[in-house]
């Protein structure tokens with residue numbers, strides 16, 4: 001990497017890894033015992049199906065069998081994360097020292113995607129941009145590319161304002177060795193790193209810039225007085241009357257060029273380029289994947305850096321040394337030949353104390369990723385990822401040729417006509433027609449979870465990835481602060497996951513063949529997680545409805561079986577809890593995480609299934625619904641008080657409300673029976689299992705009851721949802737009645 005002469009190798013070692021033999025051995029042993037218990041359970045299931053005489057009890061047994069089968073499948077897949085967990089450490093100080101000695105570091109292109117100035121406030125985009133521009137790294141080697149799928153003049157305006165501020169901000173950060181290089185976060189923090197005369201001045205400058213940008217945004221257009229210079233005017237003139245986010249020409253604006261633009265100390269600044277690719281209703285733009293692919297090409301014409309960092313617009317740098325950290329792996333000669341990318345866990349700012357919507361996703365971003373790191377490496381999370389450019393162009397041994405390939409050498413300056421013409425050409429909406437973009441090259445199309453799918457393809461091609469999980473979060477982003485936002489995001493992932501699971505390159509068949517059984521199972525776990533909705537729905541409704549009818553679904557008086565169920569339940573929950581705590585999380589967060597698992601099962605996974613089915617049948621297709629990053633005051637307040645935010649009418653809330661009412665009702669009826677007949681009645685005791693489940697679900701549903709009955713704020717559960725749920729519940733409970741009435745006829749078939 002770097003120049004044509006081979007640079008001297010960096011000092012080694014730059015990183016180390018560690019795998020706990022105790023944990024690995026324990027996980028394997030526990031898996032063996034648990035597997036035996038699962039087999040015993042299935043043995044029992046088969047027996048009870050064979051023994052059943054009535055239709056209703058056969059149906060119940062069958063439902064439980066299917067539910068337990070899916071739970072067992074997910075359990076098996078989940079074990080792959082536990083076989084060889086690996087933790088890593090890197091030594092960025094060594095590289096930082098080299099930076100002082102003019103070491104030839106590789107150039108880095110940073111890609112930041114934004115798409116909707118209403119949901120993604122330009123000031124927050126600007127803060128992310130400033131935070132990466134100020135990285136501890138040779139400045140001339142950093143280029144920041146912004147992809148604006150919203151094609152918003154406001155976003156470009158905010159960037160030009162930020163570029164002016166950067167002339168002061170970047171040298172300020174470097175001179176004072178600031179750690180929080182996102183100005184908003186720096187000025188807002190109470191435990192401020194330091195405060196001097198410069199700080200006051202810079203703060204004033206920032207506030208002025210912010211006010212200017214926000215005024216323009218409020219007005220909704222960039223007024224004449226804000227445009228200086230003929231060149232800027234030409235750019236902003238491209239926003240003509242016929243310009244819409246869905247249909248407009250390419251706009252590329254080099255806001256800063258490292259060679260010419262200097263900061264107030266006379267040092268270079270990073271390149272800063274705004275790109276809004278051409279859009280036309282006649283061509284599918286493939287959402288974020290399309291945007292990233294356009295940036296891959298545009299950046300190739302201008303800088304073609306061998307390392308690429310992809311970020312979502314809300315993700316800002318929280319540690320100026322992150323580039324050095326990533327390079328500890330990227331520069332390692334032993335890893336280099338097949339290292340596709342280095343992934344940092346997603347971390348979030350402003351998550352409530354107990355993380356009510358489980359937005360931290362500890363399991364996905366940390367626990368499971370540590371597990372995958374011992375195999376071929378973590379999947380791609382869409383943000384906080386350092387790619388080697390080469391990984392986008394075919395497997396390590398099979399380069400897909402392309403005119404602007406990774407070894408293309410840029411000769412013309414960024415602002416030259418030749419470069420800009422070529423950049424416009426590759427950002428055109430029809431450029432990808434009849435090419436391998438999206439299938440063999442770049443970010444892959446075909447799944448709404450483009451990140452997950454792309455990494456799956458890369459692993460199958462022979463790349464490996466690395467999880468870099470430093471103590472200090474490398475990036476911070478926003479997590480959804482309303483239940484609907486959280487569930488909509490998860491629904492998109494559910495559809496995206498199923499698209500991979502049921503594609504030609506199915507994770508189980510094709511996956512296991514290409515990347516081995518364990519790695520294939522990891523991907524299978526993610527691509528089929530929406531299947532969880534089946535057992536969750538069965539266990540949320542079936543035992544409870546049966547109890548109301550006085551039918552026991554678990555066998556009577558079999559102590560061994562009680563023991564088996566107890567072990568399976570507490571074993572799984574216990575292991576989950578221990579792993580959570582060991583990753584530095586708290587009991588409160590774990591409790592909410594397991595609650596969200598249930599809520600997901602009866603809402604977004606279910607809806608995801610339906611949307612996936614409709615999409616596969618060609619009936620309708622849903623796009624990439626962007627998650628809102630706006631922090632509305634009242635909402636934020638309720639979120640921080642850890643109140644669930646319902647407030648709107650959506651079918652997604654109905655099944656969970658039904659489950660909440662049913663489980664509570666079932667518990668009441670169960671206790672009434674016990675009081676009436678006493679504990680001696682054997683039948684009631686055998687229903688203890690059902691009572692236990694109802695009790696557990698009821699406990700989990702507390703926020704729903706609260707939102708249904710006790711709250712009066714904007715975020716409460718709409719009355720219409722409560723009524724719709726009661727109505728549907730009554731319908732559901734009358735099904736057994738119909739079965740018992742008509743089953744003699746059914747038996748005829």
Ligand SMILES: O=c1ccn([C@@H]2O[C@H](COP(=O)(O)OP(=O)(O)O[C@H]3O[C@H](CO)[C@@H](O)[C@H](O)[C@H]3O)[C@@H](O)[C@H]2O)c(=O)[nH]1
Pocket residue numbers: 113114115116120147149286287288291311312313314381382383448449450451489492493496624625626627628
């Ligand atoms: O047509 C689009 C749609 C989205 N985006 C950008 O994609 C990013 C992610 O969108 P967001 O709404 O924040 O999605 P999340 O659900 O928060 O994102 C997670 O899930 C996505 C896949 O579903 C990944 O792409 C993200 O990196 C990952 O953080 C944002 O920067 C958007 O601006 C585009 O550029 N073009």
Ligand SMILES: [Mn+2]
Pocket residue numbers: 312314477478627
């Ligand atoms: Mn996001």
